[in-house]
Amino acid sequence: MALIVQKFGGSSVGDAAKIKHVARRVIETQKAGNQVVVVVSAMGDTTDELIDLAQSVAGDPYASAREMDMLLTSGERISMALLAIAINAQGGVSRSFTGSQAGIMTSAKHGDARISEVTPTRIREALDEGNIAIVAGFQGFNRDSKDITTLGRGGSDTTAVALAAALDADVCEIYSDVDGVYTADPRVIPAAHKLESIDIESMLELAAAGAKILHIRAVEYARRHNVDLRVRSTFSTDPGTIVYSTKPAGDNMEEPIVSGVATDKGQAKITVIGIPDQPGKASELFQVVAEADVNIDMIVQNVPTGSDVTDRVSDISFTLPLGDLGRVAGALEAAKPTLGFRQLEQDADIGKLSVVGAGMKTHSGVSATLFKALADAGINIEMISTSEIRISVVTNAKQLDDAARAVHTAFGLDSDTEAVVYAGTGR
Amino acid sequence: MALIVQKFGGSSVGDAAKIKHVARRVIETQKAGNQVVVVVSAMGDTTDELIDLAQSVAGDPYASAREMDMLLTSGERISMALLAIAINAQGGVSRSFTGSQAGIMTSAKHGDARISEVTPTRIREALDEGNIAIVAGFQGFNRDSKDITTLGRGGSDTTAVALAAALDADVCEIYSDVDGVYTADPRVIPAAHKLESIDIESMLELAAAGAKILHIRAVEYARRHNVDLRVRSTFSTDPGTIVYSTKPAGDNMEEPIVSGVATDKGQAKITVIGIPDQPGKASELFQVVAEADVNIDMIVQNVPTGSDVTDRVSDISFTLPLGDLGRVAGALEAAKPTLGFRQLEQDADIGKLSVVGAGMKTHSGVSATLFKALADAGINIEMISTSEIRISVVTNAKQLDDAARAVHTAFGLDSDTEAVVYAGTGR
Numbered sequence: 001m002a003l004i005v006q007k008f009g010g011s012s013v014g015d016a017a018k019i020k021h022v023a024r025r026v027i028e029t030q031k032a033g034n035q036v037v038v039v040v041s042a043m044g045d046t047t048d049e050l051i052d053l054a055q056s057v058a059g060d061p062y063a064s065a066r067e068m069d070m071l072l073t074s075g076e077r078i079s080m081a082l083l084a085i086a087i088n089a090q091g092g093v094s095r096s097f098t099g100s101q102a103g104i105m106t107s108a109k110h111g112d113a114r115i116s117e118v119t120p121t122r123i124r125e126a127l128d129e130g131n132i133a134i135v136a137g138f139q140g141f142n143r144d145s146k147d148i149t150t151l152g153r154g155g156s157d158t159t160a161v162a163l164a165a166a167l168d169a170d171v172c173e174i175y176s177d178v179d180g181v182y183t184a185d186p187r188v189i190p191a192a193h194k195l196e197s198i199d200i201e202s203m204l205e206l207a208a209a210g211a212k213i214l215h216i217r218a219v220e221y222a223r224r225h226n227v228d229l230r231v232r233s234t235f236s237t238d239p240g241t242i243v244y245s246t247k248p249a250g251d252n253m254e255e256p257i258v259s260g261v262a263t264d265k266g267q268a269k270i271t272v273i274g275i276p277d278q279p280g281k282a283s284e285l286f287q288v289v290a291e292a293d294v295n296i297d298m299i300v301q302n303v304p305t306g307s308d309v310t311d312r313v314s315d316i317s318f319t320l321p322l323g324d325l326g327r328v329a330g331a332l333e334a335a336k337p338t339l340g341f342r343q344l345e346q347d348a349d350i351g352k353l354s355v356v357g358a359g360m361k362t363h364s365g366v367s368a369t370l371f372k373a374l375a376d377a378g379i380n381i382e383m384i385s386t387s388e389i390r391i392s393v394v395t396n397a398k399q400l401d402d403a404a405r406a407v408h409t410a411f412g413l414d415s416d417t418e419a420v421v422y423a424g425t426g427r
Numbered sequence: 428m429a430l431i432v433q434k435f436g437g438s439s440v441g442d443a444a445k446i447k448h449v450a451r452r453v454i455e456t457q458k459a460g461n462q463v464v465v466v467v468s469a470m471g472d473t474t475d476e477l478i479d480l481a482q483s484v485a486g487d488p489y490a491s492a493r494e495m496d497m498l499l500t501s502g503e504r505i506s507m508a509l510l511a512i513a514i515n516a517q518g519g520v521s522r523s524f525t526g527s528q529a530g531i532m533t534s535a536k537h538g539d540a541r542i543s544e545v546t547p548t549r550i551r552e553a554l555d556e557g558n559i560a561i562v563a564g565f566q567g568f569n570r571d572s573k574d575i576t577t578l579g580r581g582g583s584d585t586t587a588v589a590l591a592a593a594l595d596a597d598v599c600e601i602y603s604d605v606d607g608v609y610t611a612d613p614r615v616i617p618a619a620h621k622l623e624s625i626d627i628e629s630m631l632e633l634a635a636a637g638a639k640i641l642h643i644r645a646v647e648y649a650r651r652h653n654v655d656l657r658v659r660s661t662f663s664t665d666p667g668t669i670v671y672s673t674k675p676a677g678d679n680m681e682e683p684i685v686s687g688v689a690t691d692k693g694q695a696k697i698t699v700i701g702i703p704d705q706p707g708k709a710s711e712l713f714q715v716v717a718e719a720d721v722n723i724d725m726i727v728q729n730v731p732t733g734s735d736v737t738d739r740v741s742d743i744s745f746t747l748p749l750g751d752l753g754r755v756a757g758a759l760e761a762a763k764p765t766l767g768f769r770q771l772e773q774d775a776d777i778g779k780l781s782v783v784g785a786g787m788k789t790h791s792g793v794s795a796t797l798f799k800a801l802a803d804a805g806i807n808i809e810m811i812s813t814s815e816i817r818i819s820v821v822t823n824a825k826q827l828d829d830a831a832r833a834v835h836t837a838f839g840l841d842s843d844t845e846a847v848v849y850a851g852t853g854r
Contacts, residue, residue, distance in 0.1 A: 016483035016484045019484050020484055050505065054508075057450070057509050057513040059516060064511060064512045066522065067522075070525075071505060071509065077500075077501040077504070078480075081494045081498035085498070086485055088491040089486060089487070089491070
């Protein structure tokens with residue numbers, strides 16, 4: 001008997017009809033001879049509505065971080081109970097469990113807690129008694145404070161993967177309104193096609209590069225704990241895309257050199273011009289950025305210019321999330337006297353294009369193909385960064401979609417039929 | 428420093444503005460030099476909305492009793508977190524606690540659990556650290572099943588009283604949109620006046636007799652554990668009515684003979700005609716009623732008639748909640764062959780009027796005054812029952828309000844000014 005963890009996002013349980021549909025689907029999975037654990041997000045807009053309520057009683061409700069967690073976790077409590085009620089009404093047998101009851105132990109950081117330990121004793125008991133076990137996503141429990149916590153962005157996917165790991169599940173299925181992992185965003189590239197399988201490292205790079213299909217945190221957890229994922233749609237029977245953690249890349253897989261092309265318009269660029277080329281200056285600069293609590297991505301330093309060693313200066317560019325641009329620029333301007341740079345340039349109008357594939361480890365010529373495709377399409381490259389299985393370039397935002405189409409074609413990823421359009425997953 | 432438990436019902440926390448108002452009120456109570464524990468119900472219609480949702484995914488959601496408790500307890504979780512957030516935003520310091528976190532241990536009966544033990548360790552700690560402690564009403568935790576339970580009707584009032592008892596609070600204040608306990612329902616008798624104080628036994632009789640101001644279960648708990656209650660309005664500064672458990676009736680209290688007149692139109696009457704007057708027949712009859720799980724109230728058996736001992740028959744009448752009438756009548760008809768009665772009469776059109784007062788213990792003439800007032804008003808009495816501090820009569824429902832006015836006047840309870848109209852409390 002296989003053990004399957006299924007995670008349904010907010011849009012999959014958005015109303016009573018959808019909850020009844022999910023209930024049928026879950027019962028079918030059990031009847032097919034599996035043990036089933038279901039992780040649910042809050043229904044549709046519930047979380048936003050609860051946040052609105054909180055903002056209507058307090059200017060900054062997040063100042064009461066513990067209480068916000070208490071508030072928001074009620075959203076999953078509602079959806080999990082309703083799903084269990086629906087399953088039982090359809091002749092199934094189910095029990096629902098809060099994160100705490102499911103043994104999801106976390107750090108104490110309210111609003112963004114990390115999973116520290118998973119002891120799903122009650123889930124195992126429920127399964128052994130023939131139940132479908134329903135678990136609230138996104139939430140956990142801190143042992144020291146005895147308080148309820150939430151896991152922050154990607155929390156429900158991470159709950160599902162963590163339970164799959166702790167229960168040694170055969171697969172963790174992530175359901176949403178998307179029917180799999182595509183070679184690119186079909187809204188941008190209609191010729192994108194769905195992958196039957198992808199290795200977890202490539203999935204991780206795709207997630208990091210801006211593909212919204214799976215949250216990077218859940219993918220990282222799956223990779224670290226060898227959990228196979230399956231991305232599929234709540235509203236179709238398509239098998240979706242299997243994301244292998246348990247098979248090494250290249251093993252028995254029809255491995256294309258490039259698995260996908262990801263684009264990200266949520267990035268901005270800061271260029272610090274004329275910073276003294278002295279040991280420690282770059283470190284000082286990024287210390288200021290780090291104190292603003294921002295994740296920077298690509299960094300480029302140009303070759304220093306200047307007449308002699310004492311007055312040589314260089315320029316440093318880096319990318320960062322668009323939403324953090326103003327804050328970081330402000331922090332750097334404030335530190336200008338210490339850092340001694342001449343000028344700061346902000347660019348909110350950039351796009352990042354990444355080409356990802358486990359096959360890049362063993363194939364040469366990928367960057368040549370990439371740069372030729374971009375050159376032929378007349379795209380100017382502003383920055384470049386690479387990993388073992390990814391090449392990313394920064395372009396002007398206006399050219400990003402053209403660039404993605406050109407690259408997708410150049411790597412032979414175009415399919416003959418138009419893809420269904422997909423959207424991002426919930427939390 | 429006094430310790431005060433304050434309970435706010437659903438209408439008191441019905442929207443953001445009301446929650447902010449309650450937050451101010453609670454902070455003021457703490458600033459006046461008190462430790463404050465606040466018990467809240469779910470906001471306004473939240474519970475009904477959750478029940479509607481459950482009914483839209485399942486024909487009989489209560490078949491999943493455990494899951495319904497999981498679902499419904501999210502209502503109080505939302506209101507308690509919002510109140511804590513609002514208090515913190517107004518410069519107060521508060522923490523919210525679920526029933527389980529507050530140490531409310533219960534029996535395992537989902538939907539109608541009984542409080543078995545209260546160990547408010549975390550509440551004491553929170554108070555000692557200077558917090559206002561917010562507690563979700565209506566819910567608890569069963570130690571054996573490790574499951575969340577709800578307390579059923581009157582649950583939030585009972586949570587408040589139970590916490591007041593366990594914390595040895597100085598008083599338990601029950602806030603709603605009613606500003607105290609009245610000598611009668613002011614919607615029926617505009618001349619009704621608010622009592623400054625009432626003893627707990629009289630309050631218990633009033634609640635049992637149909638006064639909706641406090642749930643009988645909470646009053647019973649308060650009486651058993653010597654908790655003083657104060658009934659007051661969320662939206663005025665009126666001190667309301669103190670309900671004394673700690674003072675014996677008659678001690679230092681301006682004790683009227685009669686505290687109040689209660690009416691109840693939610694009752695019905697069944698008369699079993701021509702049941703054999705044999706030992707054990709009445710017991711058999713009420714066994715059938717008991718098996719229908721119904722609380723019967725008044726019972727009257729008339730003098731047997733018949734030519735000799737072997738064929739003597741009698742009639743037995745009893746009152747029961749209107750909603751149970753059809754079910755009980757059906758059960759009795761089904762048992763007709765065994766019980767051997769001749770005929771069953773149902774009367775859904777009755778009203779019960781009760782006169783309550785601790786002073787009745789020591790004063791004679793109360794029933795004489797009552798019966799004279801009813802006779803003068805031309806009211807026919809169908810049944811009578813008495814306790815030490817209560818006399819109840821059943822009349823035709825149409826005459827009930829007239830009867831109540833006549834009796835209220837006869838016992839000198841009329842005030843010179845019209846009372847504000849009051850409504851029932853939430854759960």
